[in-house]
Amino acid sequence: MLSRTADHLFWMSRYTERAENTARMLDVNYQTSLLPQSADATLAGWQGLLSISELTPFYAAKHGQEVAPRAVMDFMVRDEQNPSSIISCLRAARENARAVRGTLTTEVWETQNQTYLEVVRMLQGGALERDPGSFFEWVKFRSHLSRGVTVGTMLQDEALNFLRLGTFLERADNTARLIDVKFHTAESEFVGVDSEKDQDFDFYHWSAILRSVSAFEVYRKVYRDVIRPERVAELLILRADMPRSLLGCMNEVMSNLSLLTSRPDSECKRQAGKLRSDLEFARIDEILATGLHAFLTQFLDRVNDIGAHISREFLLPA
Amino acid sequence: MSRPQFDEMHDDRQQVRPHYQGYQRWLAQQAEQAMQARREEAEMIFRRVGITFAVYGAKDEEGAGTERLIPFDLIPRIIPAHEWATMEAGLVQRVTALNRFIYDVYHDQDILRAGLVPAEQVLHNAQFRPEMMGLKVPGDIYSHISGIDIVRAPNAQGEGEYYVLEDNLRVPSGVSYMLEDRKMMMRLFPELFAKNRVAPVAHYPDLLLETLRAMAPAGLSEPRVVVLTPGMYNSAYFEHAFLAQQMGVELVEGQDLFMKDDVIYTRTTRGPRRVDVIYRRVDDDFLDPEAFRPQSTLGCAGLLKAYRAGNVAICNAMGTGVADDKSIYPYVPQMIEFYLGEKPILKNVPTYQCRQAEDLKYTLAHLKDLVVKEVHGAGGYGMLVGPAASQAEIDNFRQALLANPAGYIAQPTLSLSTCPTYVDSGIAPRHIDLRPFVLSGKQVQMVPGGLTRVALQDGSLVVNSSQGGGTKDTWILEADEAQSAKPRAAPVVKTDADMLKALVGGVS
DSSP: OBHHHHHHHHHHHHHHHHHHHHHHHHHHHHHHHTSSOOHHHHHHHHHHHHHHTTOHHHHHHHHOSOOOHHHHHHHHHTOTTSTTSHHHHHHHHHHHHHHTTTTSOHHHHHHHHHHHHHHHHHHHTTHHHHOHHHHHHHHHHHHHHHHHHHHHHSOSSHHHHHHHHHHHHHHHHHHHHHHHHHHHHHHHHTTTOOOHHHHHHHHHHHHHHHHHTTOHHHHHHHHOSOOOHHHHHHHHHHOTTSTTSHHHHHHHHHHHHHHHOOOTTOHHHHHHHHHHHHHHTOOHHHHHHHOHHHHHHHHHHHHHHHHHHHHHHHSOOO | OOOOOOBSSBOTTSOBOGGGHHHHHHHHHSOHHHHHHHHHHHHHHHHHHTOEEEOTTOOOTTSOOOEEEOOEEEEEEEEEHHHHHHHHHHHHHHHHHHHHHHHHHTTTOHHHHTTSSOHHHHHTOTTOOGGGTTOOOGGGOOOSEEEEEEEEEEOTTSOEEEEEEEEEOSSOOOHHHHHHHHHHHHHHOHHHHHHSOBOOOTTHHHHHHHHHHTTSOTTOSSOOEEEEOSOTTSTTHHHHHHHHHHHTOEEEOGGGEEEETTEEEEEETTEEEEOOEEEEOSOHHHHOTTTSOTTOOSSOTTHHHHHHTTSSEEESOTTTHHHHSTTTGGGHHHHIIIIIOOOOSSEEOOOEETTSHHHHHHHHHTTTTEEEEETTOOTTOSEEEGGGSOHHHHHHHHHHHHHOGGGEEEEEOOOOOEEEEEETTEEEEEEEEEEOEEEESSSEEOOSSOEEEEOOSTTOOOOOGGGTOEEEEEEEEOOOGGGGGSOOOOSSOOOOHHHHHHHHTTOO
């Protein structure tokens, strides 16, 4: 396969996944903001959202220091200058697909194309203002559709492996950022404060995180217990059977890389394998003892390195 | 000014012509709303599938998209089989002669020495590539894919007569619309195809692949063919991707290719892979920065070297523009007689060459009645349609013409034939042309029909997609119902064996 083709496929699925995760985070923030809570907590939610995507300075440059929910939502959904906004991600996914449409099945291409045309139409028609919840739901389902049509129609060859690789590497990154920012808020405000009211908040805070990765029912099923932060962290970081957990993602990254290369000297495979093993044999109390933030920062760096090595080994050198 | 008109569907007494009667009966039964719904459905499908056309420098109201749909018209352009048979023979003849001409220009130049085509018009032509002199190309074929533009206009008796308007021998486009239009018609109106015996066109990609593979360096059992595109921002990108996919070959950009030891390779996820045939949709100038424009990033450095070494075939060959230039066009009938010893089957439009003093004088005196075209122009840009132009436009063009007479030719304004077409006010006649795609490999062949373009504006004669033209499905129809019991004619054209022998120079 052409290196350029692989590059487009990899980025097509990364952008699709990123759009989905942005929608998930926006949705959770929006739902949470409807609950009775302190203005500070609401604000922290929106600020966290910007810092997850490392966009706080860019936002401030455009909208000033004040973090207004409406402005953040517009910035993260429809601002075409913001490369991480949903519209930018869906456009980039579609442009990458267009560049290699001959490699995709007709259904995969039409899904990407229609998603973009439709999101433009919806945003122009005021869908976000009317009902943010269903708009985010729609973005999520287009991403589900995109993955489903890919797995359901593509030949199981290199092209599919590069698509899957992009999906899971991006998801590993996004989930790690989400955990980081939500636990960061928690450390400063929720955890350890022992009053009735805050326990309520705790419940809503943690259940919101779970819902943002569609893991609320999963948590109940796995732990059959009240929601505790360390278990939320364990579920999202270390459970191999949880499809959005860090270990779950790294398992998929590894299996796709193994299908792509059998070279023993492949550096990206070595690094991905090492990261996967570290997660596989880690314990949540260890991670929490050494500091969750430090752990996640290091994880993000390593995912970033793996991405760089994938580019060097298979794709177009940046 | 009233000029005689020729309509493909109705004769001058407004009677439906025989080959349209079956269609007319069907159309009369269709509810207007149903047809409107089909138009909308077609548009929706084209947009979803992404069959779009990028317009250079254009922006829509939001300043975002530059993609436009080429309007698709529901009413087919129907050509009776016997008319097509003549046209096809004429196309094979013409393209065969044009390939012989290009070979001659880059070898012995017999036709120049015979004085039939003025040597300076060929050798000083910007499209003449000295790099091609004496180069042996596979099968001595240069234009493997030729798009020949054909129009129809009434003669003195009011009968429709076909003329070749233009030869396109560089990178002719539009074939994907021919294929997609047919697919759309079959999807929207399957019953029409059950009732009418329409010659199929869907095997075009197979014929194209066969043609390209036949050009591969000798001794390869599985030659590797690629389609070279300038990239996704090119106006015909959809077509490049479409053809690559339909043929099952890779679509590459210049940056995917590199030359090493006179061999062309692609960069792949598993290292370099050799390329044997390049179907290029990139203009000559951009193909090789070492040989042509040094700043081009669309081509591959060293491509010409590999080509000269015979390690890769380029389709169409470089330098074919020397034969499709509008200043060479008037000589094509002579070429046919010179190389093939045959009378031309297809007519040329009478052409005034402004480089010649007498023709220039005539042209300047009749600007109001003539169509004046830039010799190197394409896409409907840089032309004057006298009868439709304002006095100011004519005056401007007169200045341009006087400044550089050799840059222009003039032709009488043909009253292009019309075909009923859906417009805002209902069904109305609109002017059309036809571009069949002729493939030259081991044999010269084509699928029946071509791309019919239609000028959607009332009275407009400009059918180019970049100028707001639309397309129609083109049917080659065995219209005679008495014949419908006979087996269907073979869709692939057989070529004249002698002509073929002449073309490939004795290679069996």
